[in-house]
Amino acid sequence: MLDPISTGAPRSDAEDLARLGYRQELRRDLGSLSAFAAGFSYVSILTTVFQLFVIGYAFGGTRFFWTWPVVFLGQLAVALNLAEVGSHYPVAGSVYQWGRRVATGFPGWLAGWLKLIGDVVSVAAAAIALQAILPSVWGGFQLLGGDPSLTSRDGAANAVLLGAGLIVLTTAINMAGVKAMAYVNDVGVMAELGGVVLLIGALFLHAVRGPEVVLEPVHGPPSSLGTGVAGLLAAALMPAYVLYGFDSAGSLAEETRQPRRIIPRAILKAIVASGVGGALLILAALMAAPSLTDGRLSTDGLAYVVVSALGPTVGKVFLVDVALAVCVCTLAIQTGASRLAFSMARDGALPCAPALARVSARTKTPVAPAIVVGALACGMLVVNYGEAQLFVLITETAVLLVNLSYLLVTAGMLARRLRGWPGRPEAASEVFSLGRAGLALNVAAVAWGVALIVNIAWPRHDGGGAPWLSYFPVIGVAGAAVAGLGVFVAMQRPSEGRGARGALAARETSSAQIDILT
Secondary structure, three states, rough: OHHHHHHHHOOOHHHHHHHHOOOOOOOOOOOOOOOOOOOHHHHHHHHHHHHHHHHHHHHHHHHHHHHHHHHHHHHHHHHHHHHHHHHHHOOOOOOHHHHHHHHOOHHHHHHHHHHHHHHHHHHHHHHHOOOOHHHOHHHHOOOOOOOOOOOHHHHHHHHHHHHHHHHHHHHHHOOOOOOOOHHHHHHHHHHHHHHHHHHHHHHHHHHOOOOHHHHHHOOOOOOOHHHOOOOHHHHHHHHHHHHHHHHHHHHHHHHOOOHHHHHHHHHHHHHHHHHHHHHHHHHHHHHHHHOOOOHHHOOHHHHHHHHHOOOOHHHHHHHHHHHHHHHHHHHHHHHHHHHHHHHHOOOOOOOOOHHHHOOOOOOOHHHHHHHHHHHHHHHHHHOOOOOOHHHHHHHHHHHHHHHHHHHHHHHHHOOOOOOOOOEEEEOOOOOOHHHHHHHHHHHHHHHHHHHHHHHHHOOOOOOOOOHHHHHHHHHHHHHHHHHHHHHHHHHOOOOOOOHEEEEEEEEHHHHHHHHHOO
């Protein structure tokens, strides 16, 4: 049968949503700028490149630059597939809603569960980035000890304090409603885009070497992995951590006008803008760094380059802009996570579903999910208080969780595509379609997802912590999957946790799904 969206265009976004099994509850106020901002600010190259530059350079030296285009092209294949499925199913919750329609059953539900946990971990990881910025702006931000490095015990402990304070702030903004969130997010993204362009230009103007630096095997103090392929594979954690979360515009689909048209464009604009901007920023930093061999690029990272090349005054102005980007990034991730939790709870797919699915009558925003996500992210920081490997462990875990959720969706899409999905999307003018390239791009996305996950999960840490910490990301993902299985089984039983509204939505969506998948 044909996809239901091919049978005629609905008269309104609310009617479109009703055909997918849900009634309009959230306030639909967002346009194309806010949708793009949601994805771009989640990726936030100023936040994440500043965070992970030290990791990339420590393992790969100047040639770690080449891990960026490789990861970008792989993630672009994933983004193209998510843009297509997001256009077909513009429902809050993105990966969960897409997964349950193309993968179905436990794998489809697991995609949402892993993405939700990955988002919570990412909130904590993004908030930690303040530690890489604020002490360089003013030493008074180093409240604990004297070593601000994220890989030191003092730096890790101070990162928890700064990060927890930021999460409290973003939780309050989320509780204020989508208009307040969108305003802060839009302003922050404009500041970040302007800052990226100006910073790249300023660093190029202060370059002390040419672009051929990325072809030269220059390193600081060598890592235990050496300077060859093994080091570059480890350095790929840097772009892998930066280039994900571009799907988050889909989580706001029920708050976006004309989501079938806007959401795919927002996803693709976010990944392309981030990919191009990040590559230029890394290149400019390597060209402007005062020294490539004194070890500071492996410890102080991009903040050291900015302050050294541009001077303390101008450099600190840019660092303030980076700090703003960190705040907006944390806000965007928490917003996406809260909408994902709301979407799952609305279907009765999470514990405490009625409370998590409740929408504020005043703000038309799900408040409880934002509070829960913020509390869990703060809890993750507190549990790891003072752990010097905190940053790397959290980032690796976040990368694995989110990319595994993407893989479950793209693998489900591939299985359905081999059975004729998506039917005849060309009959619906607003639906984004990959056309004849869909199968090849889908295969590429699945193959890339497997390769990325294996590489990031590979145990290779040489830090001073306990040896088992090398397996922490794998243990974390396995624990999340096992816990997810328990939750999934428990939520299949009739209980008060599956509210009437969620049960009705599930029944209506299942009816539509039968048409879609046959």
